[in-house]
Every structure is written in structure tokens, then in C-alpha cells.
Amino acid sequence: MLITINGRGMEVALDPRTSLLDLLREHLELHGTKKGCDQGACGACTVLADGERILSCMALAVQYEGRSISTVEGLARDGTLHPLQQAFIDHDGFQCGYCTPGQICSAIGMAAEIARGVPSAVTPDLAAITILPTRDELRERMSGNLCRCGAHNGIIDAITEICTTEAAA
Amino acid sequence: MTTIRDAAQKIMQTAIGLAPERWLPGGTPDPLIGRHGAIGSSVPRVDGPRKVKGEAPFAAEVPARNMTYAALVYSTIARGHIATLETDAAQAAPGVVLVMTYRNAPRMAPPAVFMSDPRAAGASSLPVMQDDAIHWNGEPIAVILAETQEQADHAATLVRVTYTEEAASTSFEYAAAHAHRPDNVLGEPAVIEIGNAEAALAEAAHKIDRTYHTPRYSHAAIEPHAATVWWEADGQLIVHDATQMLNGTRWTLAGIFGLKEEQIRILSPFVGGGFGGKALWNHQILAIAASRLSGRPVRVALSREGVFRVSGGRTTTRQRVALGARADGTLSALIHTGIAAMTAYNNCPEQFSFPARHLYAAGSFKLEQKVADIDMVANTFMRAPGESVGTFALESAIDELADDMGLDPIELRRRIEPAKDPTSDHPFSSRHLLDAYARGAERFGWSARSPTPRARREGEWLIGMGVATATYPYYRMPGGTARITLTRAGHACVAMASHEMGMGTATVQVQATADRLGLPLTHVTFAYGDTALPPGTIAGGSSQTASIAAAVTAAGEKLVSALLKLVGNASPLAGLKAGDIVARDGGLGHRALADRFESYVSILSRANRDQVSAEAEAPMPLEVQKYAMHSYGAQFCEVRVNAVTGETRVSRFLGAFDTGRIVNPRTAASQFRGGIIMGLGLALTEETLFDERTGRIMNASLAEYHVPVHLDVPEIDVIWTDTPDPRAPLGAHGIGEIGITGVGAAVANAVYNATGRRIRDLPITLDKLLGST
């Protein structure tokens, strides 16, 4: 089947059991996307499918035929870090680094959801057209990405910087 | 283990004459402790770019030609024997390369269990897959190797096994009734009695006598345990592991497989969270054995369930804290006793009584730990083992006493502040706990707290504040060796087989070495994570920073001597002795005379050398024999408890720490916060559910084992005294663990202040509060 990974079309032959995560890690040697639980409970495997954040561990790769997948490896451009990657460094938004690619991909997908006006469980007014990226909004929306080192404050700081910069731009 | 204590004492006696006096009484403190250079600055992590790009390689990501993938089958009973074991279907399944059980596993010696020897790293002394005996529910009974992970996982489900069950010890209450005193608790006595504490308690004007329970906890590092292993043609064993004890693992594996240490190389450059859990468990041993049988590389990446089945966590405890106080608020009696569940095959009695040995002055003490034998996966060290749950009990009781006496809990702690270590009589090397309290109280706004519970409410939310002491010992591990290689270009590379699990190991050691050698940060690198390098010490006991720094200091001194031997008569350094020399400005110079200086580049060029190397072992950690060396902190917490549902949310948190010199404020803040957040999980949400009917862990999943999520974590303020400890290298203490200590009590005390309800049984889930709100 044909699938696009980080802008490159790839032809892969797969066992239908193979998850999108294992396709990336074991077949394409793209190890940036992490396996933390393989049960949809930690968010370490988050990738973007046509711009939407999903859990690649719960995704059978065959279901994503013809789709465009972006992983952490596709974020930097011409050797320059994505602004969010740089913000994670600046705010020390990680320690061991294992949940980090998932946090970053999730945050990119999440920022698009906010920009689109998708509400969250803590959005006070469901009818609101514009969602403000408050810390609680970001915390709720990032709660599907576990971090065990306890870098939560730095992660939210980094995302806040990006969301407010983008909102201002 | 008496072995280790005897061995350690013997080493101490022989080494005492040789040790540099730097860390000992009368010694000159590390010259770097007061210097502001690279040390003390918020340097970004040197491995940051690799981590944010997903380029940092972890153990399950190492490629190998002809790889096989392992899946494990786990027992479903806690104790007994395998009666029948059918593996034909698994063997015949597509892609299967090997089915290994006790019937065909190679003969392997049992692992040397941690503490049985200074080099031992085994989590348990149980033999691994050597016979049909079952010792815990979840013990691996078969290993499948297949061409793909999917094939291995499927074949594992085809193994059929029946058991002959035997009565297992799985009830804590039952085992506690037969609890026994271990030989020692991490080399310390299991019992300390000073005076007659029970009698003093009976006579005390004010007394508190309470029982506290803490559950099992899991490290729940986001990276599951994994290893990629193979045997080279020459018999060399290569293990890409996720470990926080490289050299110990190598030594222990050598014993298991009958190899020389030099025949084994272990690499572990990045560990996706450890917290004490990334040790030598069954999975690496089984992967190595299966690789030997199959002749192919093996990747064993435990499933999340597998992590819970194969690797143990923090054990459960039942603790009694009894405090007797005089009318003036000083203590006449301090009793802290209790029982921790443990297996008969390991040495982790969860040293919950340690804080009470060093924190407060009292007229009498009774401190005792027992263990209850349980058939379960070996429990192990988890972030501040002992101190985390011990401070929950002790600091809750202190709060109860203060409340009982009508004293502010910080004021009570002022009245029981000791002048010297209360049980060892040693002087403190550095103790500024009350300073931490004062700074923390000021910044947190402690004075706004009402001493009366339920005094503050906003809508459905009852709001309360609590405080507790954090404490963790200073450790420096013996045996580490550093090598510094200085090149003609003026670059230094420090090499030592140490570990990076998120602490910022390389970053802070680059900082320390830069200042030690007078080099800019850009001219220093740190090589680690590989047993091919000089031996490191474990990443445990918050000891790595000091342990590495001591070795680098020793190697640095040797390097200076080596360089001085190279300088000729034409050098501005000619004739100078090592004692006159300081490293500065990219070279060496006289400590007083500015013109007596030569750069490293010049020294090496003049001597026509490409590089100079020096290697030295750190001196024995004798400082801890002479001083009571500990870290401290004051944990301030504000909670909101929902009066309708009993839900507790932490709204504010501040940790004020006294941990010596802070080497890197950026990574230090992250370490403190990380500990505090794990403490919030300990206090509120986490519990490994051990079904006492079967001895089986029932929530072996991150969906049902509840680590805090982003929305559970408020902004956490951390501050520090930054007062150097003159007895420690760099003046610094390790800080990986202290953050979690005291958090359980700070939260519980805040919950009491909010609701009037004392919860003495962690975690503080809403059902425990529902009745009172």
C-alpha cells in the first residue's frame, strides 16, 4: 500500500496486524515516535494524520493507506528546529526525552484544534467562536500525553509561547 | 546485608590514611563551591536538540541485522509448579524462531542480588527460568522469538500451561502478623532505640499515636523496559539496555552467564525514565539466553503489562508514628515503626524510618523496621525509597501534633530543630532547613493560612494549605573512575560509564568540568552510557552528580600533574608545583601571578602532543562517616477539595530546598518539580492494585494506573537556599529524589486544613473524603 510519511510517498507491504507505530519504528526505522504503552493510554506515539493528532499505536497501518502522516522527524526544516522544538529546549519541557516527540506532535495538532475553535472539557462557553489558549485549556488538551519525569510546567510554558506567538502573528 | 557493611568498613579502615582531606574535618572545601562560572548558570541541556528531534536512541531502537523479537509468557499463579507446558502450537506458528522454557533454557547462575556485593545489580536472587517452580504471579515462563513482534506476540498466546498450585503468601495482614526484622536496612541497623520512648510517650503532656498506610506504587517510566542484545562471533556479549546501573549489570551478568566482565559490553546512552526501576530484571537475562540459543540478535521490549509483571515497584507499608511532646513543644519521644512487604529474595525493605533518624531532636527514640514476606515480583527502589512514604507518616504526625497543641506546624519544627544528628551525634555538614521554611513561607503566603480547618470555601471548593519537611540523604558512591582527555585544540572530553535518564547528567558535568579545567562550555564534552568507558557508579540514591564530580576532580588533579610534566623550561609555568596552579582561561596559571600562565593549546603544541589523558578513581566517600549529610526542603501545598464530590485538586505548590549548591538552576528546577509531581501522584492518584486472592497486579496498564496528567499539575514554584555544603564535591547534593519527599504529607495536611479530615491511607481518593465533605 501507499502511504506518505513526512512528505515522502512510500510503498509498504504489511501484516494487517502492524500498527502505524510499528510501521514507523520497525519497518521504516523512524524511531522518533515512541511506544510507551501500546494501549492508547500515554500519548507517546502521537503523530499527525493529515494534520490531525492521533495515537499511532491504536491505528492499524492498513487503515491509513493513502493518508499523509507527519512525525517528529518531519518537523525541523533545513536543519532548523520547529519553533515548538526550540521552545521545548528553552523551557526545559522534558527530562528523559521519551514522551517528548509525542508531546510536540500532540501540541502541534492541538494548536490547530484551538485555532479551528474546537472546544474542550474546560472551555467555559461552548458556543464561543474563539478559544483562548489559557493554561488550563492547554493542560486539559495535553492531558492525553503523559510525562513521568514531571516536565509538565515546562511543556505548558513552551506551548503557551508558541500559541501566543502564533495568535499575535 | 552484613556482607556489604563489613566490606565497606574494611575499605574505610584501609583507605582512611590515603584519602584526600578535602571532604573531611579540617579539609579545604572544593575551590569550586563558591565560584560562579559555568556552575550555577542555567545552561540548556546539551542533549536537548537530539531529544526534541526524536533522535536520541533508546534501547529498543538499536538496529541489528537478522533481528528477532521476543515475547514473554507470564505465570498466572503466585506460587507452585508448572504441571504441563505445551509449546508445539507456538513453535509451529508463523515466523517463530525459538520457544524457550525452563526445559531448554541454558543453565544460568542466579543473579547476585543488589546489596549482596557492592557490584551486584540483580533485583532478586531467584534463578531465572531454571526449573518448573513459580515464585510470583507474572513470572516469565516462556520466551518466544519470532521474525516480527506481531508473530512473537501471537505465538505467546498459543503456549498452554497448567500449574500445581501451592499456598502463597499474598495477604499483607497475614504476612504482617509474621513480620520479622531484617539483618539491616540498607546497611543501617533495623532498630534504633535511645532511651525508653514508650515510657516517655506514656508520660507525655501531648501525644499523637497513629497508623499510616501506603500502597504499592509503580515507577511507570514512559519508556517500557527494553534491551537489544546479541553475541558477537568472538563470544563478546553486546547489551543495549535501558539501565541505571551499567557496571553493576555487567558484573552481575558475568556471574549469571559465567563470563569475564571484559566479555560483556553494555550500552545505555539514553534511558526513558528510571526512577529506580531500570535495573537488571528477568527480561535482559532471558533475552541474552534466547540469543545464545537462537544465535540471533534479540530485541525484548516489554509490553506495558510486562513492565508490571516483570519489574517491581515501591512496596506497601504500614507505619506507626507516635510523638510525645512537652508543654514547650519539644519532643520527649519519637517513635516510628512499621512493616513493609518484601520478598524473601531481595533487599529493599523500604527504609521509611530513615527520616526520623535525622530530622528532629527528641528525648527518646524508638525506630524499627520489619518486613513481611510476600510472594510477589521483587519490590525495588523507587524515587526516594523509604523517605517518600516515611515522610508521609512522620510529617503527617508532626502536623497532627501541632494541631493538637495549637502550634503553627512550622513553629513546632523550629522547636524540635536539632543541633546535631539526633541518632548518630555527628555534626551536620550543612543544614538550613529552617531557612528553607522561612523563605518558603514568605513566598507561599503561609501566614494567610487559617489554623482552623474548613475556614475557606469558594463555591463547591474547600481550600486548605499544608506544609511538610522534605529530606533525603547525601550519598556518594565509591568506585567511579573518570578519564579526562585534553586535546591539542584545547578540548576536554570526560569519559565515565554513567547514566542519563533525564537528570541532565552530561549537561551538569560539562559545566563542572568547564570550571574545573578553566575551559568554555563549548570545549567540553562528556561521554557516558557505555561500559567500554571507565567504570561509573549507579544512577541511584541521588548520588551521580557528586560521585562523578569527585572522580573528575581526582582526574583533573592528575591531568594537571601530567601537564606540568610536559612543560619545558621555556614555559611560563616552568618550576611551578601543582599546589601553585589553578586552571583558568583555557590553560594553567599561577594562582596569584597573572603572567605565569600557559594555555592548554600552547602546552600541548610545545610538547608536540596531540592529547593528554588522565584517569583517576574518586576517593572513598569518607565524608559521610564524619558528618550527617542530608538534603532538606519545605513543601507547601494548597488544595481545593470539592465539597460535593470529594475530588482533590492541587491548586498551588511550592518547594523550598536546601540541597547545597545548585549546579544548573534550569535542570535543577525540573528535577525538583519532577519529584514533586510524582509526589502528587503518590498522594492522590496512584496505587498498584495487588489482588490478595491471587497475588496478581490487576491494573497493569497506564489507563488504570493513574499517574498525574497535565490537568492535575499546577504551576509549581521551586526555590532554594543555594548554600554550598563544604563537605561535598562542588558543594552540591544530588537532587533527583528529595522532591518527592514530604509531598504526600503536605497534600494530606492541606486536605485536613481544607476539610477537617485526616487521611492516613494513601492515595487520597475522593471516596475517602466523601463522607466528610
Next chain:
Amino acid sequence: MTPFSYARAGDTTAATHLGVAAGAKYLGGGTNLVDLMRETIERPDTLVDVTGLSRTIEERGDGSLMIGAAVRNTAVAEHRAVRERYPVLARAILAGASGQIRNMATVGGNILQRTRCLYFYDDAARCNKRTPGAGCDAIDGFNRAHAILGASPTCVATHPSDMCVALAALGAVVHLENATGARTMPLVDLHRLPAGRPEVETLLEPGELITAIELPQLPCAVRSTYRKVRDRASYSFALVSVAAVLDRSDDGMVRDVRLALGGVAHKPWRAFTAEAALRGRPTNEACFRAAAEAELADAAPLRDNGFKIELTRRTIVAVLNELAGEAA
């Protein structure tokens, strides 16, 4: 995971023809089924991917809303008509799982997700749901999250969906289709109580596919909400949840009310008894409490979950108070 074949259905007819085969299962976002397959609790021979079907939300002339079964949870929650006219549904969906999972999960899959009972998930445990007649280890085990209403001696599991609780309150209708025809069924009837056969969780016929969910016109649902009580602030299953719609007349009486409970039973629990007790009564706390108590009259605690009875009572009262306050 047991080997299986995979087929992507181009339309509903093709799907139901494939789906009628023994051992076939429909695959939505996979967020529950793939997990259960990995645990080998589910072992389908064929997966029929239906995520390409019925992906629209249609606002119909009669005021109802027709939501295709393959619409993603996020798409439902962000749809303006849902947010404005059925806020309880948007709130319930947003209270569930995580952003990533809501982006993957379909409406149909959400409805058919299976219990999170710890003993159901562990094949070392006895479970009547997994192996009929095997026994139930949850009844005397860890059952803090388990049912207080409608349980049986064979099964005390709960249905984990948040979305379904809102759908139950809103009187949603499930549109079904198989190779022999189409039919509709109220969502509250779709899921079964365990009784003697906990392995049968719904009234779906073999091969029957959920094609859409219909939300009937319910103008008073503009005043509706969902409250979920759980062990952490986000990303965990409900201990108890309450979906409520309250229509208050100008004189402060309950003109209409819809109430459903999550986390308390084997199915999304529509609180008909409480609703009956509330209609025509004043919107005050005493009436709310009496209604909650009437609903919970038959609630039965297990070893660990007795707190849920009081928690449910309180949460019902708090939610109704909130809606009454908004209306005032």
C-alpha cells in the same frame, strides 16, 4: 494479536455483506477494538473497516440531527449545532478520553466500546463476559469502578462511554442496518443489562451495523450539561457521571427533565424514575435530592464501590442545581 484479514467497505451494503460472516467485526477508529485484539480478548477473523461510511452530520428539517456513525468524536463535539443545541453531548464527548483518541474514535465505535473492568481485561482472571460460565472475579475483587445499578451475580461491569450517557439523556435513536434490512432503536434499549448473559452486551443482530445516530428535536436541551467525576482531573474513566437536561417553567417548576447516569451500570443508565419524580415538581434541592434517592433506591454496593451511591446522589443534585441556577 490473532491473525485476521482486513477489508475496507466502500458502502453500507458492501459492509453489511462482509459483516454478516461469522468472525467478522466492524472496525471504526480502533481505539478500543485494536486494544482488545492486542489483549486477545477480541479475535476477529475479518475486520471490516467502516470508517469510510456515513461521515456527515445532517441538520434536518424536522429539527433533528442525523450523525453518521463514522463521524469522529471530535467532529461531533465541535459541530456548531451540537454545541448550541445539545451542549450535554459536546460536554460528554469532551470529557472522554484524550484529544488524540477523540480524533480517531467514531460515534459507532464509541457506542460499542466494551467495559474497562480489570478482570475482563486480564485473561488470567475469571470473567463471564469473556468466557460465559467461567465466573466473575470482580464481584469480590477490585470493584471500585463497578456497577451499583442493574448488576447481576454474573457481572458487575460498567459501560465506559461518556458520549452514550448524553445520548441516553437526549433520547437518541440508533439507526441500524444489516444485509436483510434497516431498523431503528432507542439508544437506551440498545445496551443490555447483564442478567444471566453478560457476554451479550447489545441487542444488535449478527452483522448489524450502526449507520447513524439521530438526535430528535429537543429545544430544552440548550439547557443541558454533563458532569464527570473521576480519579484524576482528565483522561480517566468516570466513577460517576451525570447528563442532564432541565426545562424549567417560569413559575420555577420542572416542565421537562432528562437525566442519565454513567459509570453506574452495565449500560448508559437513563434515570426514568428520577425524571418521573421531578416532572411538575419545584426546581429546588429537596426535590432534586428526593428524585436522586428514588432513582438509587435499588442501588446495591459491592466491596469497594459503596461510595458511588452517595456520590451519584450528590452529583445529580449538583448538576440539577446548576441547571436550575442557569435557568433562573
